[in-house]
Each structure stands twice: as C-alpha cells, then as structure tokens.
Amino acid sequence: MRGMQDMLRQAQMMQKKMTALQEELKTREVEGSAGGGMVIVRATGGQQVLSVTIDKSVVEAGDVEMLQDLVLAAVTDALKKAKGMMEDEMGKLTGGFKIPGMF
Numbered sequence: 001m002r003g004m005q006d007m008l009r010q011a012q013m014m015q016k017k018m019t020a021l022q023e024e025l026k027t028r029e030v031e032g033s034a035g036g037g038m039v040i041v042r043a044t045g046g047q048q049v050l051s052v053t054i055d056k057s058v059v060e061a062g063d064v065e066m067l068q069d070l071v072l073a074a075v076t077d078a079l080k081k082a083k084g085m086m087e088d089e090m091g092k093l094t095g096g097f098k099i100p101g102m103f
Contacts, residue, residue, distance in 0.1 A: 014094070021093055025086050032078025039070040043078040045086050 025045030032041045038055040052074070058067055 017093055018090065021089055022086075025089055028085065030078055030081040030085055032074045032076070032081055034070045034073035034077060039067075039074040041071075041074040041078040043075075043082050045082050045089075047079055047082055049075060049078065 026048075028045045029042055029050065030045070032043065033039060035055075035058065038058045040053040042050040042053075044050060052071060054067070054071070058070060061067075
C-alpha cells in the first residue's frame, strides 16, 4: 500500500509542476512571420495573438488577397511555434512521456 501512496504523491507533484509550467508558458512570447518578415505576428504560449505588424510596402502594393494570405500564414506560424514551445517544455518535464489531453 505504501508504494501506491508514493506513486499518487508523485503524480500530484507532477501535476502541480505541469500546471505551473503551463501558466508560465502562457506569458512567454513567440514570433511568427510570412513574406520574408513583411508580416510579423507575436503570440503567447497560451495561443493568444498579441500583435500583428505589417510592412508598409505590402499595404502600398494594394493587393488585398496577398495581404490576407500573409497575415494568415504569419498567424499560423506564430501559433505553430507557440504549440511547439509548449510541447517541448512539457516534454522536458515529463521526460518525453506523452500524457493524453495535455498538449
């Protein structure tokens, strides 16, 4: 019975560490870009988009469809990097063990 209690205690400690790490990662920022840096998107590890920066030359070109594509690509890039950061950091904590539903 003692072994089971130790295992439960370790699981609870791991859960607390994971929760703390998830909260910390929500404040970390990543940057995604498209068009060679013509559109830059900053996002958090919590998948929240913070800002979108568009180079004036893209706007001056007047190609709305291209601008839309660049913004979408930059947002996708930023969110992909945010997810990757979360997975990498959680993997370090869990020793690479994948816990279903965590990321």
